[in-house]
Amino acid sequence: MTSERECFVYIVPPGETRFVTAGRFRLTEGGKGPVGAFVYGRSYRERANAVELDPIELRLSSRAYETARMNGFFGAIRDAMPDFWGRRVIERHAGFAKLAEFDYLLQGPDDRAGALGFGLKVEPPAPRRRFNRTMDLERLQKAADAVVADEPDLAGSAGNQVEDLLLLGTSMGGARPKTVVQDDHALWIVKFGRKDDRWNDPRVEHGLLKLARTCGLNVADSRIETVADRDVLLVRRFDRDWAETGYRRHRMVSALTLLRTGDAPGERGNWSYLLLADEIRRASADPEDDLRELFGRMCFNAAVSNLDDHPRNHALLAKDRDWRLSQAFDLTPSPVVARERRDLAMACGRFGRYANKTNLLSDHGRFLLSDAEAASIFDRITTTVRNEWRPTLRRAGVSETDCEAIKSAFVYDGLFYENVV
Numbered sequence: 001m002t003s004e005r006e007c008f009v010y011i012v013p014p015g016e017t018r019f020v021t022a023g024r025f026r027l028t029e030g031g032k033g034p035v036g037a038f039v040y041g042r043s044y045r046e047r048a049n050a051v052e053l054d055p056i057e058l059r060l061s062s063r064a065y066e067t068a069r070m071n072g073f074f075g076a077i078r079d080a081m082p083d084f085w086g087r088r089v090i091e092r093h094a095g096f097a098k099l100a101e102f103d104y105l106l107q108g109p110d111d112r113a114g115a116l117g118f119g120l121k122v123e124p125p126a127p128r129r130r131f132n133r134t135m136d137l138e139r140l141q142k143a144a145d146a147v148v149a150d151e152p153d154l155a156g157s158a159g160n161q162v163e164d165l166l167l168l169g170t171s172m173g174g175a176r177p178k179t180v181v182q183d184d185h186a187l188w189i190v191k192f193g194r195k196d197d198r199w200n201d202p203r204v205e206h207g208l209l210k211l212a213r214t215c216g217l218n219v220a221d222s223r224i225e226t227v228a229d230r231d232v233l234l235v236r237r238f239d240r241d242w243a244e245t246g247y248r249r250h251r252m253v254s255a256l257t258l259l260r261t262g263d264a265p266g267e268r269g270n271w272s273y274l275l276l277a278d279e280i281r282r283a284s285a286d287p288e289d290d291l292r293e294l295f296g297r298m299c300f301n302a303a304v305s306n307l308d309d310h311p312r313n314h315a316l317l318a319k320d321r322d323w324r325l326s327q328a329f330d331l332t333p334s335p336v337v338a339r340e341r342r343d344l345a346m347a348c349g350r351f352g353r354y355a356n357k358t359n360l361l362s363d364h365g366r367f368l369l370s371d372a373e374a375a376s377i378f379d380r381i382t383t384t385v386r387n388e389w390r391p392t393l394r395r396a397g398v399s400e401t402d403c404e405a406i407k408s409a410f411v412y413d414g415l416f417y418e419n420v421v
């Protein structure tokens, strides 16, 4: 049996704050598996400020695009869908039902990363204007705790429960408990700690973002709020800018989309900084600058054992027509026991994923860097991490006990081993 679902795809064009209708997305499920189709509307293509949805797949044209990959979801559309955490909240709201992919697309709240929106009407809705505030954080933290614990009742009564889930719901990706708040004319991703965290996760992530900045990297702004004795991390959204008439929305695509791949174990062979560098060379308006930055982030991830640096944790952003590497986000140390070999989530040199100097420097040309430039970036970053990690994290409010718990993450021995095979 063949089934067909269809929706309109909206976009906030550069410089504007309201959606316009960009095109139509259709998903057909037949004998051969799901097939997605997308076509730009003619009136959209004729707009002076029409822009493409992404820099590699859905170029602005009159073509009817089709894909049988990724369950029929084009990368740019997949990037705008809720991920593990957002889905968990939607499923709770729907009475623990497992929904079809298309439902997650349509039921995700309008706070999704990037400039896209989705709906069944040809006329786009007015963008969401009201967001949670920092003063709602205590209630949101309670609701997040209940979702993590899978508690049947959030706040005593069924009415509150539904309302809290609605407040908590987000289309932002990622696995950790989170929501979005508005504060000081900006939108912030709120990342909650979990009661089973081994250390104060929000503070440690805040400290690592600061450390990356100390290393000269371009990093999302962050701060800590303390709510009912617990810390939560606020990361300023770089894909929204406040304007008198609403929020400007900047297009955003993940490295997963740039690499034309997915999360499944069989696709992880495509996860690679080198291949990502090749894509950025083509898509970015300033490849030299972006590739130097990407190379620095790769060295930083190796130096702090951020081994969860998967392709959804890298993105390109377009504030106007031009695509550039986004600010860095989601930096967390994994203090594993191994002293000899640690692997990043993506290949980082000719010898695979090994977080090791020789490997990291082995294909510097892909980042448009000379041997000497690459070595100097690596040396600068590892020296800064070695000297600065503890004072920087302490200044960010990480306790001495937590610093001890994570210290093995920083500049581990295998980073300098000469034998890479």
Ligand SMILES: Nc1ncnc2c1ncn2[C@@H]1O[C@H](COP(=O)(O)OP(=O)(O)OP(=O)(O)O)[C@@H](O)[C@H]1O
Binding pocket: 113, 172, 173, 174, 175, 176, 177, 178, 189, 220, 235, 236, 237, 238, 239, 308, 312, 313, 315, 329, 330
């Ligand atoms: N500052 C930001 N501005 C805009 N979008 C962001 C920002 N930080 C993160 N995002 C988007 O939100 C998603 C989730 O954020 P993040 O990676 O920090 O969450 P997480 O739950 O820790 O993820 P993971 O599952 O990788 O551990 C990212 O994949 C990215 O698409």
Ligand SMILES: [Mg+2]
Binding pocket: 174, 175, 312, 313, 330
């Ligand atoms: Mg992430």
